[in-house]
Amino acid sequence: MTELLHAGFYRLRRSPLFWLGCAGLALYTLCAMAATMRWPDYPATNAMKLENLRTSMDRELFRFLLNSFYVAPVVCAAAMGREHQDGSLRRMLIAGHSRRKVYLCNLLLSVFTCAAAALAGFLPGLVLEYAVCGSITNSLKDLLVYAAGMYLTSAAMASFLTLLGMFIPNRAASIILSLLLSLALIVGGSGLDRWVHGDEIRSVVTEDGETVVAHVPKNPEGPGWDAVRLLVDLNPGNQAVDYATFSAFEPERLMACDALFFTLTTAAGLHLFRRKELR
Amino acid sequence: MTELLAAGLYRLRRSKFLWLTCLALGAVLAILILWEWHDLHRTPPPVADNNLTASLPLSDFDQVVFSFAAGAVLLSSAVCAWELGAEYQDGALRNKLAVGRKRRDVYLASLTLTVLTVFILCLAVYLPGIAALLCTTGSFYMGWGRALALMAGLLLAGAAFASLFTLLSFLIPHRAAAAIVTIGLTLALLLGGAVLTDRLAEKPEYVSYEMTVNGEIVPSSIANPRYIPEGPVRDVLTFLADFDPGGQVVLFAQTKTERMGRLMACDVLFLVLTSTAGLLLFRRKELR
Numbered sequence: 001m002t003e004l005l006h007a008g009f010y011r012l013r014r015s016p017l018f019w020l021g022c023a024g025l026a027l028y029t030l031c032a033m034a035a036t037m038r039w040p041d042y043p044a045t046n047a048m049k050l051e052n053l054r055t056s057m058d059r060e061l062f063r064f065l066l067n068s069f070y071v072a073p074v075v076c077a078a079a080m081g082r083e084h085q086d087g088s089l090r091r092m093l094i095a096g097h098s099r100r101k102v103y104l105c106n107l108l109l110s111v112f113t114c115a116a117a118a119l120a121g122f123l124p125g126l127v128l129e130y131a132v133c134g135s136i137t138n139s140l141k142d143l144l145v146y147a148a149g150m151y152l153t154s155a156a157m158a159s160f161l162t163l164l165g166m167f168i169p170n171r172a173a174s175i176i177l178s179l180l181l182s183l184a185l186i187v188g189g190s191g192l193d194r195w196v197h198g199d200e201i202r203s204v205v206t207e208d209g210e211t212v213v214a215h216v217p218k219n220p221e222g223p224g225w226d227a228v229r230l231l232v233d234l235n236p237g238n239q240a241v242d243y244a245t246f247s248a249f250e251p252e253r254l255m256a257c258d259a260l261f262f263t264l265t266t267a268a269g270l271h272l273f274r275r276k277e278l279r
Numbered sequence: 280m281t282e283l284l285a286a287g288l289y290r291l292r293r294s295k296f297l298w299l300t301c302l303a304l305g306a307v308l309a310i311l312i313l314w315e316w317h318d319l320h321r322t323p324p325p326v327a328d329n330n331l332t333a334s335l336p337l338s339d340f341d342q343v344v345f346s347f348a349a350g351a352v353l354l355s356s357a358v359c360a361w362e363l364g365a366e367y368q369d370g371a372l373r374n375k376l377a378v379g380r381k382r383r384d385v386y387l388a389s390l391t392l393t394v395l396t397v398f399i400l401c402l403a404v405y406l407p408g409i410a411a412l413l414c415t416t417g418s419f420y421m422g423w424g425r426a427l428a429l430m431a432g433l434l435l436a437g438a439a440f441a442s443l444f445t446l447l448s449f450l451i452p453h454r455a456a457a458a459i460v461t462i463g464l465t466l467a468l469l470l471g472g473a474v475l476t477d478r479l480a481e482k483p484e485y486v487s488y489e490m491t492v493n494g495e496i497v498p499s500s501i502a503n504p505r506y507i508p509e510g511p512v513r514d515v516l517t518f519l520a521d522f523d524p525g526g527q528v529v530l531f532a533q534t535k536t537e538r539m540g541r542l543m544a545c546d547v548l549f550l551v552l553t554s555t556a557g558l559l560l561f562r563r564k565e566l567r
Contacts, residue, residue, distance in 0.1 A: 187350070
């Protein structure tokens with residue numbers, strides 16, 4: 001497997017799409033951060049302005065995650081599609097490498113690609129915020145937890161892209177389908193998240209018999225809805241939206257969902273790839 | 280050109296990608312409208328923000344029908360890139376020229392078929408959505424006239440996008456590269472249009488509330504730093520926002536019909552410019 005990984009990293013290093021994607025994400029974060037640096041006329045004191053600026057820049061730290069869901073599918077699908085198209089995949093198997101090793105090697109490369117894209121989007125923003133504001137609003141522990149969640153979400157996305165890329169032999173079809181499904185995961189995920197986790201304003205009778213207007217969960221508690229919530233939380237697109245908007249209130253739960261999603265898609269991919277006919 | 284169109288229509292009729300996409304989009308929109316209706320009629324009803332009586336946001340239902348416009352345009356970019364790329368890949372394009380067809384006829388036939396593809400996808404979104412709306416609220420809250428004007432505007436914006444898809448697919452022979460560029464550019468136009476439209480809609484001032492020494496809360500007007508003042512910069516950005524078909528799709532998806540005539544004229548201009556550029560560049564392109 002070492003030779004497979006070595007060959008894969010060599011190809012990735014020479015892929016213009018990979019470097020363009022990383023550069024694009026870094027540029028996006030820097031532009032988003034720079035856009036927050038126009039100080040309004042209020043509040044009056046510089047200390048308060050700095051505090052507001054720090055809060056605004058914090059909000060942009062993970063915003064790039066949504067764009068990485070456009071970049072990563074293109075890079076991963078293009079790389080795996082090329083292996084199908086030029087016959088490299090078939091030759092690896094003829095040369096004696098097991099299907100499991102070939103699949104896991106591509107999985108590791110996809111995970112590396114997604115993690116590198118995440119790092120390219122995250123680090124410049126963090127460095128700029130420290131340079132301008134001297135610190136971040138959230139504690140370092142919270143930031144590290146969010147960053148870990150971000151990497152696990154990227155890994156979950158990578159496992160999904162590997163599953164698609166290894167099964168679609170046509171490169172163009174692989175790219176189109178990966179891109180559209182990534183978009184569907186984000187858009188559908190955020191919509192389903194609002195439906196499942198959202199609340200609404202209702203009139204509620206308190207213990208004192210008084211009728212008040214309050215925010216209550218839209219859907220009742222119960223094993224059925226808990227199962228639906230778990231399925232919605234498994235979606236890495238939904239998690240990317242949560243991290244990008246700094247609204248991941250239970251990052252540990254999301255990380256566990258990422259690990260589960262990664263395991264399920266990898267197991268399914270390995271199982272199906274063993275039976276796939278390569279032409 | 281009639282034979283080219285007939286052959287293209289035959290391929291389009293047999294395109295599984297196109298019909299599966301139409302089915303998926305229409306089904307999702309119809310389910311969404313029916314679910315929103317069901318959600319609103321659950322008991323007890325939710326209350327509005329300012330009073331304890333529930334108000335039915337019927338205008339929101341109208342917006343749901345048009346909200347999928349951006350999705351339809353994005354999916355049509357994928358479908359068109361896929362179908363047009365097939366012509367390069369299997370050599371059909373070169374064969375057409377080899378049997379004596381003019382480059383102009385080949386380009387215009389493909390442009391017509393791409394426009395038709397985009398129309399089919401847009402209608403696949405609107406028709407089930409309208410059917411679901413008629414089954415629930417019975418009519419458009421905004422009125423049929425305005426709804427039909429919005430649909431016409433969206434179809435024209437779709438035609439403008441179709442001319443861009445044709446231009447890109449004819450100039451980029453590699454199918455995968457054409458797909459990436461087409462989808463990426465469509466996303467960029469949609470997002471760029473949304474950002475420009477939001478920025479131009481910013482008000483010159485906003486109200487801020489300050490507490491005085493006496494503990495009173497006093498409202499005061501603060502200049503909005505994001506407001507773009509009247510002048511050449513605003514005029515240029517307004518033209519770009521109107522010229523960008525992505526921006527128009529975003530406006531129509533929000534059911535805003537101001538400047539409809541100007542937006543439609545910009546669509547026609549965009550279509551003419553991209554088609555002319557495509558024809559000129561394709562004449563010089565070497566096909567291998």
